[in-house]
Amino acid sequence: MKVAVMGAGAVGCYYGGMLARAGVPVTLIGRAQHVDAVCARGLLLEIGADRFTVPMDATTEADGVAGADIVLFSVKSGDTEAVGRQIAPHLRPDVTVLNLQNGVDNADRLRPVVNRTVVPVAVYVATAMVGPGHVVHHGRGELVIGPCEAGERIVAQFGAAGIPTRVSETPLDALWGKLIVNCAYNALSALTQLPYGRLLPMQGVREVMADVVAECVAVAKASGVNVAPDVLAQVLGLAKTMPGQRSSTAQDLAAGKPTEIDHLNGLVIRRGAALGIPTPANRVLHTMVKVAEATR
Template identity: 35%
Template sequence: MKVAVVGVGAVGGYFGGLLAKGGADVTFIARGKCLEALRTRGLTVRSAKGDFSVRVRATDDPTEIGTVDLLLFCVKSYDTESAIRQALPMVGQHTVILSLQNGIDNEEKIASLVGKEKVLAGVAYIGASVLEPGAVLHQEGGKIMFGEVAGDASERVIRLKAFFDRYDLPAEGSPDMKKILWTKLAWNAPFNAINTLVGGPVKTIIENPHTFELARRVTEEVVTVAHASGVPLAFELVWERNIRFSQSYDVKTSMLQDLEAGKPLECEALNGVIIKKAVECGLKAPYNFALYALLSGLRIAS
């Protein structure tokens, strides 16, 4: 299987690195200092599961690669449309595009340009950061959940699961990706946003009674909007999962990392989308709106 990785940050670097380490036919689409580092030094992953370095193929010109079988799409949500347009030379009749991005509407944006039959939804459960161009620090987790956007099992999901297994990339197919995407958003919306505003590792949000209560109320809003959007989530189960995951999560969120690096923030894909969906359903989401407003100010300041 011929693979291309678009977006060589922490997610693309780690999972693409696992494939390259295993000997898969994978090429990284990068630019600037990241491209230079990949070409000269290769890709380095410092991981709790074992460090490794691997020489990789990298380019900034998708036309050099031609069509691929699998495109791991790992760019920030605000770059979705522009990145998929640039990747079009790699998209053939049978190409599968697996989105590993934050948010619930990236797959729809990609499908509008390439067709929904080419898109799979995915969620990456990982705590990682970019140490420097071409180097990733992996601290927590490291698993992909993926499946058809419309749900149900499919032969291509089964084949892709077997491919990931072959290269020791932890992944699991799911017939209910809408629920999985919304469940992750129910964590991202409160914890990415609050962590970006208060700093420190994620676990401090749980330790402080005021931020703990704010996170609970934001989560409750997400669950309410999800239910109104046709994706029923059980608040008690979602909140219990959020607490269990966050109370020992001694890592900064990706949004805080972006703020510290002076990059744009994904507040539109995490809190903004909840506000938009709430309006569509005749609801209000005041806690998400407050976080979105504050994050918008931080984004401008950065």
């Protein structure tokens, strides 16, 4: 199984590195600084106390997806359609595109652009790029993918590479579960630049997260999504499993990059407005991140 990773950031590099380390042919497609580093000495992959150098192909060009059986699509949500148009001419007709992005609507936005099989995936992993071609794993790593023809093969191949993967008939429920977690943590981690383990004990944080989660749950249920009854407990428990992780929004804000906040809290605000559901806690966090983006 040949794999291409479109978007060689922290998530794409981690999963691409795990697959390549298990012997799967992988091509990373990303920014020049990461591509140059990977081409020169391989991908540096840190997992706990272990450090691996993983050789693999890398390119800055969209045609790096050519010939791939599986494409891991992990670009920023704001770039979905534009990058989709870039890779579309180079995709095999029978390719399976696994959508590893934040948010709940990216697969639906990408599918008509590439006119190929695009499978929604809920990603549960804590990673960070700490240098060119250098990714650090902070915790977890499982994937929940929607149903697809290649599902069994993907589950087997990814499992053999140390990536726990399962197929769900209700991927939208899983994506909303992940979105609720992101809405609770991402903006607060970004605005404070704190990792989850230090963020959660601070005064008032649990209460703010509870307000955010309640709004998200109301919007999700009104949208026909099944939400776990203990979702708040799951959200608050995340800090114990990923104490050293800063959110992707925090990493983007610190690097002066555009964040994905419009596709996280911003999506809940838009859906809530359409459904007549107030979302003031999400609106405050969204506004504060947008202000921080503008001032940086």
